[in-house]
Amino acid sequence: MIERLQRRGVVELQNIEDENLMKLNTAASISQFEKARSTAVSALTVLNRYCPKKSALKDLTFSRRAVEKHEFGKTAEKIDQYMNTAYRINALERKIGESLTDISKCKVRMDSLKPWMALDIPQNFGGTRSTACFIGTVRGFYTADTLNADFHDRAVFEVIHAEKDRTELAVFCHRTAADEVLKNLRENYDFTAVSDPTSVTPDEETKALAEKAAALNRQMEDCRKELQSFCGSRENLEFAADYFAMRKEKYEAIKKLGVTNKTFILTGFIPAKYADKLLKELESRFTVAVRIYDPDDDEDVPVLLQNSRFSEPVEGITEMYALPNKHDIDPTGVMAFFYYLFFGMMLSDAGYGLLMIIGTTVALHKFQFEYKMRRTLKMFQYCGISTVFWGALFGSWFGDIIPVVANNFFGANMSASDLSLWFNPIDDPMRLLLFSFILGIAHLFLGLGTNFYILWRDGKRMDAVCDVIPIMLTVLGAAPLAGNILSPVPQWATTVGEYMAVVGVIAIVLTAGRSSKNIFMRFFGGIYGLYNTATGYLSDILSYSRLLALGLATGQIASVINLIGTMPQNPVAKAILLIVVFLVGHTANLAINLLGAYVHTDRLQFVELFSKFYEGGGRAFEPLGVHTDYIKFKEEN
Numbered sequence: 001m002i003e004r005l006q007r008r009g010v011v012e013l014q015n016i017e018d019e020n021l022m023k024l025n026t027a028a029s030i031s032q033f034e035k036a037r038s039t040a041v042s043a044l045t046v047l048n049r050y051c052p053k054k055s056a057l058k059d060l061t062f063s064r065r066a067v068e069k070h071e072f073g074k075t076a077e078k079i080d081q082y083m084n085t086a087y088r089i090n091a092l093e094r095k096i097g098e099s100l101t102d103i104s105k106c107k108v109r110m111d112s113l114k115p116w117m118a119l120d121i122p123q124n125f126g127g128t129r130s131t132a133c134f135i136g137t138v139r140g141f142y143t144a145d146t147l148n149a150d151f152h153d154r155a156v157f158e159v160i161h162a163e164k165d166r167t168e169l170a171v172f173c174h175r176t177a178a179d180e181v182l183k184n185l186r187e188n189y190d191f192t193a194v195s196d197p198t199s200v201t202p203d204e205e206t207k208a209l210a211e212k213a214a215a216l217n218r219q220m221e222d223c224r225k226e227l228q229s230f231c232g233s234r235e236n237l238e239f240a241a242d243y244f245a246m247r248k249e250k251y252e253a254i255k256k257l258g259v260t261n262k263t264f265i266l267t268g269f270i271p272a273k274y275a276d277k278l279l280k281e282l283e284s285r286f287t288v289a290v291r292i293y294d295p296d297d298d299e300d301v302p303v304l305l306q307n308s309r310f311s312e313p314v315e316g317i318t319e320m321y322a323l324p325n326k327h328d329i330d331p332t333g334v335m336a337f338f339y340y341l342f343f344g345m346m347l348s349d350a351g352y353g354l355l356m357i358i359g360t361t362v363a364l365h366k367f368q369f370e371y372k373m374r375r376t377l378k379m380f381q382y383c384g385i386s387t388v389f390w391g392a393l394f395g396s397w398f399g400d401i402i403p404v405v406a407n408n409f410f411g412a413n414m415s416a417s418d419l420s421l422w423f424n425p426i427d428d429p430m431r432l433l434l435f436s437f438i439l440g441i442a443h444l445f446l447g448l449g450t451n452f453y454i455l456w457r458d459g460k461r462m463d464a465v466c467d468v469i470p471i472m473l474t475v476l477g478a479a480p481l482a483g484n485i486l487s488p489v490p491q492w493a494t495t496v497g498e499y500m501a502v503v504g505v506i507a508i509v510l511t512a513g514r515s516s517k518n519i520f521m522r523f524f525g526g527i528y529g530l531y532n533t534a535t536g537y538l539s540d541i542l543s544y545s546r547l548l549a550l551g552l553a554t555g556q557i558a559s560v561i562n563l564i565g566t567m568p569q570n571p572v573a574k575a576i577l578l579i580v581v582f583l584v585g586h587t588a589n590l591a592i593n594l595l596g597a598y599v600h601t602d603r604l605q606f607v608e609l610f611s612k613f614y615e616g617g618g619r620a621f622e623p624l625g626v627h628t629d630y631i632k633f634k635e636e637n
Contacts, residue, residue, distance in 0.1 A: 001286055002253055002624070006246065007069070007633050009625030010278060012302055013256050013268040021258030021265065026251040033251065036083060037244035043086035044237045046093045050224060051231035063368050064632040065235070072633070075239055082240040085233050092223045099216040099223075106213040109205075115161035115168045116194075116202040124197035132178035134171040135197070139190040142167045155181045238630035245628055253624050269295070269621065271304050301326050303618035311336035313379035316372065321606050322616025327458075331614050334450050335605045338443050342604055344386025345439075346550035346597035348425075349558060351398035352590050353391055356384030383597075394551070395420025398586055399558025408566050408574060416559075425552055426559075433548045434487055440544030441479060443604070444537065447612025448472060454613055466514065470507035475537050477501030508533055540608050546600050554593045561585030 005011050016023075067075070116123065119135070127133040141164055147157040155173035162168070173181045185191035198205050258265040270278065275292050282288050295301050303323040305315045311333040318324075318332045344353065360381035364374060391397065395416045402419060406412035417424040425432040448468050455464035477500030480493040512533075513525020564585070565578030610616075626633060 001282070001288070002250055004281075004285070006250055006253070006624050007626060008274075008278060008281075009623050010274040011268045011270045012621055012623045013253050013266055015256040016258035016265060016267060018258050021260065024254055024257065024259055026255045029251045030248055030255075033244045033248040037241055037248065039083065039090060040086045040237050040241040040244065043089040044234065044241060046089050046227065047230060047234055047237065050227045051234070053234065063370055063373075064628060064630055065238075066368075066634045067631050068634050072631075076243060078236075079240060079243055082233070082236040085230060086237055086240060089227060089230055089233075089237075092227050096220050096223050099220045103213050103216050106209045106216075110209050113202045113206050113209075115163075117206070119160050119168075119170065119202050121170070122197070122199050122201055123194045124199055127172070127175070127178075130175055132173055132175050132181075134182060134185065134191070134193065136169070136191055136193040138167050138169065138185065138192075140165065140167065142169070142189075144169075151181065151184070235630075242628035242631045246626060249624065249627060268624075269302055271306075271621070273306075300619065302621035304621035305330055305332060307332050307336075310382075313375050313382060314339050316376060316379070317602060317605060319620075320602075321610065322614075323618035323620055325615060325618045328615055328618070329450065329454060329613075331450075331605075331610060334446065335609055338439075338446065338609070339601055339605060340382045340386040341439070342443075342547060343383040343597050343601045344388075344390045345436075345547050346600060347383075347387045347554055347593055348390045348394055348551040349396045349398065349554050350388045350391025351396075351401070351586075352554070352594075353384045353387030353389075355590065356380055356387060356594075360384065390551070393420065393422040394555065395424050396555045396558065398582070399555060399560075399562050401558075401562050401582065404562045404566060404578075408578075409571065425548070426555060429548060429552060430486055432551065433545060434483060436544045436547035437479075437483070437541055439547065440541050440608070441475060443544070443609060444475070444540055444612065445472060447609045451613035466507075466511035470504045470511060471533055471537070472504070473500050474504030474508060474533060475541075477504055505530060543604065543608055546604075550593065550596055550600060553596075554589065557589050557593070558586065561589060 005013075121133075121135075123135055125133050125135065141162050142157075142159065143162070144157045144159045147159075147169070148155075151157075154177050155171050158170045158172075160168040160170060171181065171185065182191070200208070256266070270292070279290050279292060282290055303325075305312075305318065305323070307315060307330065314336050315332050317335070317339065318330070324330050347353065360377045363369070364377055364381070369377065395418070397419065400416040403412075403414040403416055406414045415424075417427055423431060448471060452464045452468040455461070455467065477497045480489045480497035481501065483489050484494055508530045509523070509526035511526070512529025513522040516522045516525055561581055562578070565581035566574055568574045568577055
């Protein structure tokens with residue numbers, strides 16, 4: 001039953017805490033499965049290094065391989081074979097690593113023996129019955145004659161190798177003078193005996209080390225060849241990694257159950273739309289008693305967003321900010337229209353919008369993306385439609401490429417304004433600025449209206465009226481007065497605005513401090529509320545000037561790119577340069593401004609809209625499911 005729930009992926013299990021029920025301890029199994037999964041993943045990492053996966057266009061989809069349930073069962077019977085492959089791959093990798101370490105040690109030892117190659121006795125030679133021998137290094141440059149003279153012939157020195165700051169040597173003396181000679185060497189010449197001496201000559205040891213390194217290299221090459229023979233095992237290892245990931249999740253679910261001698265009990269959350277179907281499936285396949293009920297108000301209920309096809313693509317924006325708590329409303333549907341609207345207005349080039357529509361449409365129809373990637377592509381598809389709409393209104397098709405081509409190659413006399421269905425923002429930016437502020441006010445009012453609805457729904461009707469209506473009156477009344485500074489506004493509009501603003505200001509002063517019982521504190525609370533409203537909403541409305549700024553930036557940069565392409569006088573050179581500059585310049589401009597439009601559209605939702613009504617803090621619905629990296633079941637979840 002747990003496996004079936006796991007494949008369906010619609011139930012989030014809760015941990016049962018009941019002293020009358022037993023709990024199964026699955027920690028050992030979970031640890032074992034995690035260890036096996038790590039082994040398979042490690043083997044995959046090794047295999048990808050020695051057998052790089054050939055990239056294909058379908059790999060860009062990051063989609064998992066779909067398997068049938070019966071196919072999964074048959075493949076699972078070979079899991080021991082797959083794990084033996086993983087163990088062998090990891091063993092070969094360890095062997096290669098150990099060989100590399102040993103080769104490095106050989107090279108270090110061989111380098112340390114280079115100064116001693118002229119020594120024809122072993123480095124551990126200590127002398128004969130009557131003579132002592134000291135082999136080592138002294139600090140500084142010396143010759144044998146100098147040292148023999150310094151020791152007054154009480155010792156015989158043979159210099160093996162000498163450099164500016166060190167001298168390798170062998171010292172021979174009578175055993176009766178050995179202690180005196182060694183003491184003199186250490187105190188006056190900073191003598192250091194050879195470390196790790198061997199019983200063979202340096203030349204013989206070097207040859208042996210070279211042979212050992214060569215053997216290790218041959219061994220590594222054999223390991224590499226064997227590793228490459230496993231190139232066809234990649235899918236098997238991927239299956240093994242996902243198989244044990246599923247097993248681990250299954251046993252993590254089992255430890256949440258309550259158990260008696262012959263029965264088990266599980267509780268959890270399921271979206272209402274899946275409940276009846278799952279109930280019928282469980283009752284038809286198992287001897288089971290299922291009860292479905294609505295959660296209590298104090299339960300920690302998870303959140304699963306559900307929206308229309310129009311709003312669903314921007315669910316990722318809500319998830320990126322915060323999921324709604326159980327008292328919130330889902331802001332996705334509230335912001336969807338303005339999200340697409342603002343994105344298109346900021347990008348505002350119909351040519352770029354067409355590329356977005358074509359690219360996302362082809363990708364959605366040609367490839368099998370995972371759900372979240374499909375949702376994101378759908379969002380950019382809708383944003384592309386909005387971009388085409390605004391680009392057509394403003395007459396921007398890859399900047400002014402149509403007039404540029406017509407004027408430079410066909411002798412026409414055309415401007416970008418001739419293509420605009422509304423107006424060209426470059427010719428009249430103030431008009432677009434005012435329109436941006438109007439859209440901003442509408443966006444803010446959408447947030448305030450949503451807040452009004454939430455308060456009214458929760459029975460706080462006085463709060464709904466006092467916290468929303470005065471602000472709307474103040475902002476709506478001040479709008480024509482402020483707009484008159486930038487552009488002439490009809491007298492009737494400014495007159496109506498004055499009355500509305502006065503009413504709104506008075507209402508804010510009288511109601512903003514209503515929570516205080518002291519009349520003076522109420523008054524000063526009202527003044528403070530008026531100050532917050534004035535400064536807060538002024539800055540909020542000014543934020544929408546980014547609609548103008550980004551829209552102009554896209555068009556202006558596109559026009560400059562086109563201008564650069566028409567600089568040569570020769571028509572042929574001009575055509576060639578224009579094509580090259582067009583492709584490179586507009587690709588870069590699209591990439592930069594696509595990112596800018598995305599970031600700033602998100603900001604307008606998060607800062608300006610959500611702050612008016614949205615709290616967030618909900619917990620995501622995390623059902624028991626097939627949370628794998630490489631495979632998925634073909635069954636519909």
